Amino acid sequence: MSINTKKVIKNAYRISKVRGQTALRIRVPGGHIETRFFALIDEIASRFGNGTAHITTRQGLELPGIDFERIPEINKMIRPLLESLGLDREITDDGYPSAGTRNICACIGNRVCTFANDDTTAMARELERAVYPNDLHFKIAVSGCPNDCIKAALNDFGILCTVEPVYDASRCIACSACVETCAKAVTGALSLRDFSVLRNRELCIGCGECIRKCPTGATRRSPEKSYRLVIMGRTGRKNPRMAETFLKWADRESIVKIIQNGYAFAQRHIDRSLEKEHVGYIVDRTGFATFKDEVLQDVRLGEKVIVAKHIQWGGYRYTSDAGFR
Amino acid sequence: MINPFLPSKMKILDIIPETEIDQTFVLAGRKPVKPGQFFQLSVPGAGEAPVSVSDFEDDKLFVTIRKVGRLTNALFALAPGDYIFARGPYGNGFDYRDYVDSDLKVIAGGTGLAPVKKVIKHFIANKSIASLEVLLGFKTPQDILYRREVRAWVDAGLATLTVDKAGPDWSGNTGLITGYLKNLDLSNLENCKFIVVGPPIMIKFITIELLLLQVPEENIWVSLERKMSCGLGKCGHCKIGETYVCLEGPAFRFARARRLLD
Amino acid sequence: MGYQLSREQFDRFLDRLQDDYRVFGPALDSDKGAFSDTDRITYKNIRRLDDLELNRKSYFSPKEIFFPIRETLFRFCEGEPTVPQIDDKKIAILLRPCDSNAIDRLDAIFLENGPFEDFYYKRRRENVRFFLIECATGFDSCWCVSMNANTTKRWDVAFRFGEDEILVDVKSEEFLPYLDDCPQKPFEIRFIYENTKKVRVPEVGEVTLDHFAHELWNEYTARCIACGRCNTSCPTCSCFTVLDAPLGAEKKMGERWRAWAGCHIDGFTDMAGGHTFRQSRGERMRFKTMHKINDYRKRFGKHQCVGCGRCDDVCPQYISFARCINTLSDCIEEGKRK
Numbered sequence: 001m002s003i004n005t006k007k008v009i010k011n012a013y014r015i016s017k018v019r020g021q022t023a024l025r026i027r028v029p030g031g032h033i034e035t036r037f038f039a040l041i042d043e044i045a046s047r048f049g050n051g052t053a054h055i056t057t058r059q060g061l062e063l064p065g066i067d068f069e070r071i072p073e074i075n076k077m078i079r080p081l082l083e084s085l086g087l088d089r090e091i092t093d094d095g096y097p098s099a100g101t102r103n104i105c106a107c108i109g110n111r112v113c114t115f116a117n118d119d120t121t122a123m124a125r126e127l128e129r130a131v132y133p134n135d136l137h138f139k140i141a142v143s144g145c146p147n148d149c150i151k152a153a154l155n156d157f158g159i160l161c162t163v164e165p166v167y168d169a170s171r172c173i174a175c176s177a178c179v180e181t182c183a184k185a186v187t188g189a190l191s192l193r194d195f196s197v198l199r200n201r202e203l204c205i206g207c208g209e210c211i212r213k214c215p216t217g218a219t220r221r222s223p224e225k226s227y228r229l230v231i232m233g234r235t236g237r238k239n240p241r242m243a244e245t246f247l248k249w250a251d252r253e254s255i256v257k258i259i260q261n262g263y264a265f266a267q268r269h270i271d272r273s274l275e276k277e278h279v280g281y282i283v284d285r286t287g288f289a290t291f292k293d294e295v296l297q298d299v300r301l302g303e304k305v306i307v308a309k310h311i312q313w314g315g316y317r318y319t320s321d322a323g324f325r
Numbered sequence: 326m327i328n329p330f331l332p333s334k335m336k337i338l339d340i341i342p343e344t345e346i347d348q349t350f351v352l353a354g355r356k357p358v359k360p361g362q363f364f365q366l367s368v369p370g371a372g373e374a375p376v377s378v379s380d381f382e383d384d385k386l387f388v389t390i391r392k393v394g395r396l397t398n399a400l401f402a403l404a405p406g407d408y409i410f411a412r413g414p415y416g417n418g419f420d421y422r423d424y425v426d427s428d429l430k431v432i433a434g435g436t437g438l439a440p441v442k443k444v445i446k447h448f449i450a451n452k453s454i455a456s457l458e459v460l461l462g463f464k465t466p467q468d469i470l471y472r473r474e475v476r477a478w479v480d481a482g483l484a485t486l487t488v489d490k491a492g493p494d495w496s497g498n499t500g501l502i503t504g505y506l507k508n509l510d511l512s513n514l515e516n517c518k519f520i521v522v523g524p525p526i527m528i529k530f531i532t533i534e535l536l537l538l539q540v541p542e543e544n545i546w547v548s549l550e551r552k553m554s555c556g557l558g559k560c561g562h563c564k565i566g567e568t569y570v571c572l573e574g575p576a577f578r579f580a581r582a583r584r585l586l587d
Numbered sequence: 588m589g590y591q592l593s594r595e596q597f598d599r600f601l602d603r604l605q606d607d608y609r610v611f612g613p614a615l616d617s618d619k620g621a622f623s624d625t626d627r628i629t630y631k632n633i634r635r636l637d638d639l640e641l642n643r644k645s646y647f648s649p650k651e652i653f654f655p656i657r658e659t660l661f662r663f664c665e666g667e668p669t670v671p672q673i674d675d676k677k678i679a680i681l682l683r684p685c686d687s688n689a690i691d692r693l694d695a696i697f698l699e700n701g702p703f704e705d706f707y708y709k710r711r712r713e714n715v716r717f718f719l720i721e722c723a724t725g726f727d728s729c730w731c732v733s734m735n736a737n738t739t740k741r742w743d744v745a746f747r748f749g750e751d752e753i754l755v756d757v758k759s760e761e762f763l764p765y766l767d768d769c770p771q772k773p774f775e776i777r778f779i780y781e782n783t784k785k786v787r788v789p790e791v792g793e794v795t796l797d798h799f800a801h802e803l804w805n806e807y808t809a810r811c812i813a814c815g816r817c818n819t820s821c822p823t824c825s826c827f828t829v830l831d832a833p834l835g836a837e838k839k840m841g842e843r844w845r846a847w848a849g850c851h852i853d854g855f856t857d858m859a860g861g862h863t864f865r866q867s868r869g870e871r872m873r874f875k876t877m878h879k880i881n882d883y884r885k886r887f888g889k890h891q892c893v894g895c896g897r898c899d900d901v902c903p904q905y906i907s908f909a910r911c912i913n914t915l916s917d918c919i920e921e922g923k924r925k
Contacts, residue, residue, distance in 0.1 A: 110623045117623045163623065171656045173846040174830065175815060175854075194832035195846070212621050215815040216656055216847070217629070217647070220619055326710065329703035330660050330829075330843075331668055369663030370833035370841020374859055393859045396831075408666070436860075525862060552858045554829045554848070558701025559708075561826030562848065562855065566877070567885040572701050586799045587856075587864040587874075 003068050012096035023064040030106035030124030031059030060103040098133030105141040107150040116144025117208050118161035130256050136266050137276050146207045153243045156279045157259050158230040162206025164222040169196045171218035178210035227255050232280040241315020249304040261295040329557050332410035339405050343470045352386045360443035361418030361576040365556045367410045372396035375553040379439040389439045415556040419444050419576050425453050427518040430509050432460045434523025440548050441522050458509050459484035462502030466495045503530050522548040545579035589774035590755040590766050597636050597753045603765045611652050612681030613645040614638050644726050648822030649680050653711040657846040677714045683722040685895040688736040689822030695887045696825045719745040723777040728896035730909050733786035736893035738778040745776040786909045787916040794881050803914050808869035810904050817898035818849025823891050850875050
């Protein structure tokens with residue numbers, strides 16, 4: 001059997017444990033899929049696979065137990081799935097054009113969740129159009145609010161949808177519901193002084209809890225949406241770590257542009273001697289300052305945006321498992 | 326149009342310390358007032374609160390205030406010669422005529438003594454009732470209000486004083502006020518009338534005891550404390566059932582008060 | 588006097604009113620819901636027919652127009668209280684019969700209860716004119732008929748908003764000049780006589796002290812989160828708290844406000860010194876229920892609740908006040924049978 005594994009992997013098929021068998025990796029941007037595709041997925045899994053589908057850690061679907069020679073046939077069949085991605089490129093019968101950039105994850109977002117500050121599904125799809133296809137191994141996730149249920153903090157680019165509360169004292173009854181919820185469940189950014197609410201903007205993370213709790217509409221949503229961009233979080237065998245905040249109160253356009261610039265940055269600096277290099281390790285080599293300069297190129301940040309001056313990532317290194325010595 | 330929310334200035338003539346946290350403010354002012362009624366006292370910018378009038382003379386009003394928060398902190402920072410703002414008096418107080426010829430028993434716990442102090446003084450001076458007995462309870466000896474007067478009442482055999490807890494230097498009675506009900510002379514029970522004032526829990530247990538002693542509920546009066554924000558029957562804070570404590574109370578016949586469930 | 592107005596004529600009517608009246612009505616507040624990308628119907632200034640949203644119920648009632656959520660009572664400057672002036676322009680409010688009746692319920696508290704009229708309420712209330720919106724079908728969550736609040740005789744101008752035409756009945760002569768060139772057509776406003784939702788309200792006297800201690804309230808201790816939305820959305824909730832704040836750097840200056848208060852919200856009964864009544868949320872639900880359908884009625888001879896259903900619409904815990912009243916009635920019926 002002759003298989004060009006690199007080509008197969010790029011085509012979104014896995015080299016599996018079982019010799020001769022592969023698994024199809026279906027992209028589901030934002031983890032939200034139209035159920036009309038279930039019949040198609042069922043047909044592929046039943047006819048070519050082992051009749052099962054795995055829901056992947058990145059919200060895709062993986063159909064295992066497929067013989068390699070079935071790939072061309074399956075690629076033809078999955079054309080509607082590719083078309084549903086809404087990419088600005090012609091869709092062919094050749095299957096997925098790339099698999100490096102992983103499925104863009106998102107929590108259920110404000111189509112359903114009361115906490116979410118934006119439509120994360122729509123944002124995941126917008127990002128998919130902005131960055132896919134691309135062979136670079138990037139992980140991007142969108143969380144509807146700073147609760148970060150999707151764990152954007154473990155991605156190269158994590159977007160937390162935020163909202164800036166707008167307070168109107170003339171509607172406030174000083175019930176303290178916002179102050180209490182912020183103190184107990186968030187950062188304690190709010191305080192009541194002389195029966196009016198004061199907000200510490202540095203402490204405020206834009207979660208919107210104060211808005212949800214207000215019984216009079218004294219605290220409302222600002223008309224513009226805003227986002228916190230956290231960067232270079234990762235799992236892995238070397239130095240797993242949480243992402244750190246790069247931007248606060250950023251606008252959507254800037255976020256998309258910065259992520260696109262992040263791809264260009266990685267292309268410029270990647271160590272091509274390695275099989276692959278994650279962007280986080282590239283940033284570790286170049287330093288945050290270089291990364292910052294390059295990704296902010298040609299980005300027109302709004303007035304409200306706050307950019308991190310320095311970032312010191314933490315995480316742990318398996319080489320220093322001090323507790324075991 | 327009358328603006329009933331507008332307070333007027335009242336001059337502080339004197340400040341009498343009562344305990345570490347209670348002071349009696351003597352205010353200049355001639356207002357028709359009945360014992361048990363209250364004023365809304367305020368310090369601009371600090372707040373407004375209901376305070377029952379504890380005594381009054383020709384041109385003086387007495388209010389006893391406990392330091393518990395923002396407004397009272399501001400009040401305690403004032404000195405004789407300063408002004409406070411007040412509106413009132415509001416509410417229904419105690420009507421002396423209700424007790425004529427009776428054997429009146431006044432049972433007061435803690436700051437509950439304030440709204441009935443004038444009643445006690447009135448009936449000491451005015452012999453329109455058959456007899457007067459007073460039962461007073463405070464948390465500790467340090468909490469005793471109106472010490473000079475209370476001592477005089479005790480010395481005259483008029484009052485029984487107890488404290489819930491006391492150190493070794495206290496030689497008087499200790500224990501809850503309910504335990505001293507038996508000290509009252511209830512031999513002519515049909516002619517006894519009772520005024521019970523104090524914290525809600527004390528009123529509850531004293532009245533239970535009195536009913537067990539077969540005291541008819543129409544012979545008991547109580548004064549209910551509530552958070553009145555306006556004193557005018559508008560703000561709703563003191564409403565219990567269809568009753569507004571600020572309008573129909575704070576002094577109630579127990580027959581009515583017992584139907585006021587919170 | 589009846590009129591038939593085209594949409595353009597209605598807009599012209601609004602135009603002409605602008606000099607003498609501020610007109611308020613239910614309008615769409617896009618993106619102003621508590622959740623993102625949601626809207627809310629609120630009472631806003633109306634300048635054109637298109638500003639009005641008549642297909643959905645307003646989240647808050649019109650009461651905030653003349654009973655502001657937070658209102659300055661006076662400022663202490665140089666030690667003397669100064670009462671702020673208000674805009675004395677007349678206020679025309681487009682409202683449904685339930686809300687019109689709700690204003691009557693507020694009037695009882697602010698103008699009748701106690702020895703004094705409420706100065707602040709009265710001076711705004713005197714400027715209010717009723718522009719009644721015909722409401723012949725109601726909304727799914729209303730029970731105005733059960734509360735006898737489905738009809739009203741009180742309106743200055745009544746409207747039926749049709750697709751292409753607006754029928755108008757003018758009761759107050761002060762509005763005739765604004766319509767003098769409009770075509771006349773007799774018009775009689777209709778009311779709703781049956782809601783989908785029905786509430787059985789106990790008679791005064793049927794509610795006894797036993798029902799205060801009834802276990803039915805315990806459910807609400809478990810479910811209610813004391814957020815107060817039922818209070819703030821209610822057109823008849825009239826409670827408020829007087830608040831003081833220092834003004835400026837000089838400590839002797841201060842401002843006194845009043846702000847809406849709610850019997851479900853923590854702190855409503857807190858007294859100086861720390862005692863609190865009705866600590867459990869079930870007790871608060873009982874207190875509110877009794878006030879709305881029993882206590883107020885004993886005092887003023889009518890229900891306070893007008894069955895607008897906003898409390899049911901806004902409760903984040905899906906507590907239904909309508910169901911609560913029915914449960915209370917069931918308990919009373921059950922007690923009778925025993």
